[in-house]
Amino acid sequence: MKERAEGRINIDIKWLLTGIIVVFLLVFQVFPMLYLLFKAFFPDGHFSLEGISRIYSYPLNWLCIKNTLVTATLSMIFGVCIAVPLAWLVGRTNLYAKSFFRTLFLTTYMVPPYVGAMAWLRLLNPKAGTLNIFIRDLFGLKSPPFNIYSIGGLVWVLTSFYYPYAFIIISRAMEHMDPSLEETSRVSGASPVKTLFTVTIPMMLPSIAASAMLVFVAAASCYGIPSIIGAPGKIYTLTTRIVDYVYVGSAQGLSDAVSLAVFLMLLSLALMYIADMVGGKKDYITVSGKSVRPGIVDLGRWRIPITVLVGLFSVIVVVIPFCSVFAASFTLNMGKSVFAPGNFTTKYWKILISRRSIISSGMHSLLAAVLAATLGMIICLVMAYLMKRTKVRGRSIPDFLIALGSGMPSVAIALSLIMTMSGRFGINIYNTLSIMVIAYMIKYMMMGMRAVVAAFSQVSTDLEESACSCGAGWFRRVSDILIPLIAPSVAAGWFLMFMPCFYELTMSNLLYSDRTKTIGVELYLYQTYHSQQTASALAGVILIVVILLNLIVKRLFEGKF
Amino acid sequence: MASVKIEHVTKSFGDNIILKDFSAEFEDGQFATLLGPSGCGKTTMLRMIAGFEKPDEGEISIGGRKVNGKDVFVPPENRGLGMVFQSYAVWPHMTVFDNVAYPLKLKKMPKEEIRQRVMEILEIVHMDQYEKRRPSELSGGQQQRIALGRALAAQPGVMLLDEPLSNLDARLREDMRFEIKDIQQRFRMTVVYVTHDQSEAMTMSDIIYVINNGEIEQSGRPVDIYRKPREGFVRDFIGGVDLLSGEAEGGRIRLKGTDQGFICDENIHGSVEVAIRPDDIYIISPEGRFLSSKQ
Structure with a gap:
């Protein structure tokens, strides 16, 4: 009882x-x-499609949708193109300092994107960007080569902050893959490179596709980066436009904000749903036997050059922007270097x-x-x-x-x-x-x-x-x-x-x-x-x-x- | 077809010594089994033959060609092997047909020939109606048949099987034993088979290597290993055994507490242990009728 x-x-x-x-x-x-x-x-x-039709009939709205779609698509493509080789190198080869690189890429995942935007703003400012001037002087160019206040600049910062999303998903999939699937291919007579392209990458496709969609959604719904970089460059995206409308606060503005937000929301949820379906497909999860240590590919004589390349990438994407943030916080006059005499301040x-x-x-x-x-x-x-x-x-x-x-x-x-x-x-x-x-x-x-x-x-x-x-x-x-x-x-x-x-x-x-x-x-x-x-x-x-x-x-x- | 020769192979992972001075020779067309408890090093040995691990010392030759040795390393894809894994390792993104055809495509065989050969193989492994299926639509046993077919496809000199049956259910496991043995005899292949299941080893092998702690405890024909184990470990691992103590003297062993005895070697004296395989014990009624019989 x-x-x-x-x-x-x-x-x-x-x-x-x-x-x-x-x-x-x-x-x-x-x-x-x-x-x-x-x-x-x-x-x-009352039911009305007027709000929805204003999305594309009002040029200002249409422009920000176009900007969002273009920047998110490009960031997705570049992000995946960076993440796939990185995940493979870090997870499945004998690259030097693998765990260091992994920690580095995972840390960027948790850093607020606007910090990156602030850093790149200073580094690639079309007139006075530190890195811009450095490159100009290094190669003897007439003018600084990059302009951060552009679609390209936006894509660059978005990519450098959202590729870790893809990196995490793809490297997890790579490490959980049953290594005997690749070993069988080797025994069948395929070289490591052939195995990579006929077995490893095709098996990764669902994860790669899912991660691509997540990068797209993250880049499209990002506000920090376009608000800091886009606004001065007069490049508006969905998110910055929505926030502006809310600040304006008029009935028309609010209604436009709602339409744009719903558009972004439905787009995001649809892509997330597809990503979940594709990425979680049961066929591709294999029960692993006992040899769970993933096979490590020997990079041979490429080991040092590739490590240097990955190191260079980390320096450009992680180290330089982070350091520039700290440097800026100690600089009295932003027009001069932090090391200039009398320019250091706490x-x-x-x-x-x-x-x-x-x-x-x-x-x-x-x-x-x-x-x-x-x-x-x-x-x-x-x-x-x-x-x-x-x-x-x-x-x-x-x-x-x-x-x-x-x-x-x-x-x-x-x-x-x-x-x-x-x-x-x-x-x-x-x-x-x-x-x-x-x-x-x-x-x-x-x-x-x-x-x-x-x-x-x-x-x-x-x-x-x-x-x-x-x-x-x-x-x-x-x-x-x-x-x-x-x-x-x-x-x-x-x-x-x-x-x-x-x-x-x-x-x-x-x-x-x-x-x-x-x-x-x-x-x-x-x-x-x-x-x-x-x-x-x-x-x-x-x-x-x-x-x-x-x-x-x-x-x-x-x-x- | 090819033989496999392993000479003085040593392997360790960090401080953990996996194999110590391992030597063996698997003859052409022989079904050789590496038998031992988990962690004994048998799978590592197999993976070294395949080329997925490199020995710290020692040499391995396949068909007279050195594949591992001082300054010699032939990568797995150039060893001309077939391999079947415990986890089947059937590629989920390819159909049954494509899985089996893969090694043939790598050999740049003409399309027509590939088609013909794959269908032959699928028939041998009883999977010819499934050529267009995806592995996810197949049962474990069917997937393992595909893995077997794929390993056979390129007519390898040596087949390596790493506990291929341990993920299957008991009934299927017995059926597959005979199928594998049948295929081996039909193609007169050299097979190196890794298992911890003694009955699998007993029923399929021409020769068994019992391995413990990275060393060969004993090798020989299944019946010899069973009947004449040299040591306690082999005796106990290879099958059930009853232990009785006895006293040996003058070519006779008397079981303790009884007046029953056996004949033994004249050189054995003093306290001994007598090991009896349970299937050698018969129960006979006082009238002399067999109450139990050897099956």
């Missing part, structure tokens, strides 16, 4: 928890998203710790990110437990919603929250920190969810069942077996959510008020209107935080804590 009663209560609690989480997601994610869709097709309560770092508005922005970001990561992790834990350890009906719905949220462009999330959470439907959290916390959660909960679900999958239920047979009850099993085993992943997942929330720019830029400025907004305002050096110092702080937290995450996943 007692057991039956317990069982019933358990199920009720599970239902209750799932229910609360589903309601939360429905109210703050699904409803705003649907409202956005509704507003796009029913602008004033003034801007002192501003960071003395100006009240910067400190309070930092506190806001810290608070919002801690809240979003903690609440998000609680949701992830409950959902992962229900998904992996119970058979509650509908247990995978929240997981789907979480994936959906992460696939929505940030501008669309922010816009949908603005339109629904400012009192029109009985909830008014506009201009508060809560609206930002919710936006962050919707966008980044996926990061934590993946980490926790993976951890649950790795802990075999046998381990809990054997504790059960020793007489441990549900609570003891969870606290003695499950929690200790998944704790590192939970901590890692928390940091993975915390980081992007901490330096978030796009959504914060639409949702902040004077009392809830965040560090990303502060940096953006300094970069655009006040002092690039102060912005650089802030970016320096963010870089240091990201690099440190990344090291912690890496160690957590390797089980070193």
Whole structure:
């Protein structure tokens, strides 16, 4: 009798928890998203395609769509072309310093893209860019060779920040591939190169295609880079145009913002859905036998030249921009080098710790990110437990919603929250920190969810069942077996959510008020209107935080804590 | 067809010594099995014959051609081998036909000939109705047949099989034993077969090498290994055994606590262990009727 009663209560609690989480997601994610869709097709309560037709009939809108599609497509092509050879070299050959390169590429993945935009702005400024002048003098050119304020410049920065997305997916697929598939090809008489092109790459195609779409979506929904580089160059993209419309705030502007956001959202979600279908295709996941060490290709006499080439790439794409950010933060007069006499200053770092508005922005970001990561992790834990350890009906719905949220462009999330959470439907959290916390959660909960679900999958239920047979009850099993085993992943997942929330720019830029400025907004305002050096110092702080937290995450996943 | 000669091969991964001074010679047309528990080094040996690992010391020759040795390394694709993996390793992005045709295409065989040869092979492995299928539509056993066909396609001098049957279910495993043996005899191929399953080794092999801790414990015909194990490890690994203690004297062993005994070598004296294969024990009723019989 007692057991039956317990069982019933358990199920009720599970239902209750799932229910609360589903309601939360429905109210703050699904409803705003649907409202956005509704507003796009029913602008004033009646069905009308006028809003949609303005997308292409109004030249300003059409131009920004064209810019977005062109830059995202080019970034996708270049990103994949960089990522495939890099993933192969790092994962499957005897390249020197492989693990160093891997860490380097993975770290760029976590760095806020606007930091790169700031750096490249200075490096390739058409008149005074440091790198531009250096190249001009090196080759004796008449004028600096590059102009960052162009479509090409935008593509360059987007590519250098989004190729790691493709790198991560492709190298994971390469390392999980059953090496005997390639070995059979070798035994059949194919050379390593022939094997690469007839077996390895064809087998990678689904992952390559999926990663290409993710790069496209990331580049198309990016706001930080086009807002910092595009705006001065008068190159508008979907995201920057949407934000401008929201700032203008007129009815026509808002309606255009909605149409553009819906266009971007549907495009992103469709591509993410296709990528998920293609990338997750079961045919291509093979059960690996016992030889799980992937075969390592000997680069032979090319080993040193190729290592040098990869090193050069890292210096250009990672080291130079990061260093330039730090250099700028110590430069008094931006017209001269930081090494010029009397031009070195710590003034801007002192501003960071003395100006009240910067400190309070930092506190806001810290608070919002801690809240979003903690609440998000609680949701992830409950959902992962229900998904992996119970058979509650509908247990995978929240997981789907979480994936959906992460696939929505940030501008669309922010816009949908603005339109629904400012009192029109009985909830008014506009201009508060809560609206930002919710936006962050919707966008980044996926990061934590993946980490926790993976951890649950790795802990075999046998381990809990054997504790059960020793007489441990549900609570003891969870606290003695499950929690200790998944704790590192939970901590890692928390940091993975915390980081992007901490330096978030796009959504914060639409949702902040004077009392809830965040560090990303502060940096953006300094970069655009006040002092690039102060912005650089802030970016320096963010870089240091990201690099440190990344090291912690890496160690957590390797089980070193 | 070709023989395989392994001379004084040593291999370690870091501090972990996998194979110590390993020498063996697999004759042309022989079905040779490397048998041992997991981690004994048998798969590593096979992968060195294939060319996926390089020995630290020692030499390997295939068909009289040195493929591993001082300053000699022939890459896997130039060794003229066929190989079947435990995980089947059938390429999921190619059809059944393309999988089997792959080694022939690499040999730049004319299209018509490839078609003919592939269909022949598919018939041999009983997969001729499946040529257009994708591997994902096939069962494990069918995939393994494709892997076998692909390894056969180029008529290799030596076939290497790395626990090809361990992912299959018990019934299929027995059927496949006979099919593999049949194919080997039909093509008079040299086969090097790696397994930890003693009954697989016993039923298929011409010669068995029992390997433990990177060393050959004993090699010989299956029946010799079974009947005349030289050591405890081989005796226990190759099949069930009952151990009884006894006292040896003057060419006779008396089992402890009984008056039963056996004849033995006259040079054996003192306490001994007597190992009896269970299938050598018969139960006879006092009237002399067999209550159990050898199957």
